[in-house]
Amino acid sequence: MSERSTPRALVMLLVAASAVVVLAGIKAVNTILGPIVLALVLVVAVAPIRGWLVRRRAPSWLVVAVPFSVVIVVLLGMVAILTTAVVQMAALLPGYSGQFNKLVADAQAWAGARGIAPQVNQALRSLDPGKMLGIAQSLVSSVLGVVSSLFLIVVLLLAMSLDAPVTSRIIAAAAAERPAITKALTTFADRTRRYLLVSTIFGLICAALDVVALYVLSVPLPLLWGVLALITNYIPNIGFVIGLVPPALLALLTGGLQSMILVIVAYMVINIVVQSFIQPKFLGDAVGLSTTVTFLSLILWATVLGPLGALLAIPLTLLTRALFIDSDPGLKWSTALVSGELPANRPGS
Structure with a gap:
């Protein structure tokens, strides 16, 4: 008498329920x-x-x-x-x-x-x-x-x-006995370091240019906003906007509407050019996360861990990927979905 396999829908439901319980515990x-x-x-x-x-x-x-x-x-x-x-x-x-x-x-x-x-x-x-x-x-x-x-x-x-x-x-x-999990953890560490290195270098470039622009526009406390720009550079997708709001509002109070518009334009030129056109060429696919997954990870970890979760969204997602996806060779299709890249050496691709 052959064993009946568990329905896939039930497995997915149990996994989703377990994830909700774990995330609630983390929060x-x-x-x-x-x-x-x-x-x-x-x-x-x-x-x-x-x-x-x-x-x-x-x-x-x-x-x-x-x-x-x-x-x-x-x-x-x-x-x-x-x-x-x-x-x-x-x-x-x-x-x-x-x-x-x-x-x-x-x-x-x-x-x-x-x-x-x-x-x-x-x-x-x-x-x-x-x-x-x-x-x-x-x-x-x-x-x-x-x-x-x-x-x-x-x-x-x-x-x-x-x-x-x-x-x-x-x-x-442990590499000899558990090669998959060892490789997954090593990849997590390498990708995290490269992400932090590239984000720090380009964050410093953006912060320095932002500070210069704020000095020229006579916005108070330019050093504070430069450090804020560096920190928010680690927040994917929306970090630039978070770093822009305080100096723009302070420019409005000190110099009026024209000063605020100039600050917004300066930030947009500096940050969009550096972070959207230059930084991705150096970062490449080192992180191994698609744009959608990156944005969803920001929402998830910011909800669970607060502001610190927003800063650590990428490393946390890389760690989760290493523990639950990369460590299991049978989940290559999941890796392709998370990274947004087609699997290599796949027949018919």
């Missing part, structure tokens, strides 16, 4: 899991430094200390710049209530001249200049929250850095 512990994933990605990013030291037969303590120090210096430097700039902005925002009131009065006059004053006035009533102080206070609170979670990230980085040499040897030793 419940996102304040812990987010820093863990960030620490993992940073440890993977500096792995070539650790490998170079091992090949030079450096002492064990140096193999751990140097990559850990590099990550800490970069992380603390970026947090220090953001903290200083946000504190400056918190002190700066309340002083723009006069400009805000003038913009509201100009908008009301413009609407009255065109007979749409009731609709515009209703929208403007929701805008309160007194809220600027609340925005400034929330910025300071956000910085304090980042500093408090930074301690957890540093502890996780130290623990993972101590375990990294042993973990590398274990993965190398």
Whole structure:
């Protein structure tokens, strides 16, 4: 008597239900899991430094200390710049209530001249200049929250850095018995490093050009917006828009509508040219994710892990692909769907 196979529709339904349960569990512990994933990605990013030291037969303590120090210096430097700039902005925002009131009065006059004053006035009533102080206070609170979670990230980085040499040897030793999962994890690490390297280089280029443009246009706190442009460069698809909104609004308050338009045009020229035409030629297909999958991963991980999930959307999706797709040779069709590329050496293709 032959065994009846499980219906494919039932299997897909069970997989979808399991995914929902897992994602709900991840969201419940996102304040812990987010820093863990960030620490993992940073440890993977500096792995070539650790490998170079091992090949030079450096002492064990140096193999751990140097990559850990590099990550800490970069992380603390970026947090220090953001903290200083946000504190400056918190002190700066309340002083723009006069400009805000003038913009509201100009908008009301413009609407009255065109007979749409009731609709515009209703929208403007929701805008309160007194809220600027609340925005400034929330910025300071956000910085304090980042500093408090930074301690957890540093502890996780130290623990993972101590375990990294042993973990590398274990993965190398498992290659003979588990070649598929070993290759999948190695590919994940390589793609993550290349993604971070290319995104960082072009993010620095965009940030430097943005800072110059903001200096020329006399927008306050250009360094803050440059660092924000660098950070949002790691957010796929919509990172450019997120980095544009704050300096554009501040330009509106300080220089009026013309200044805001100039900031938007400058950002569009710089970021669209660099990120849409130049960066993809260097990144190529190294990430191995289609445009649709990239965008969906941004929505998914931002919903589950919050802002940190948006920053880590690509590494998280690469890790998920490595664990659940690339590690199973029987799922080549799934790999083609995720990467958006036809399988190689396929008859009839």
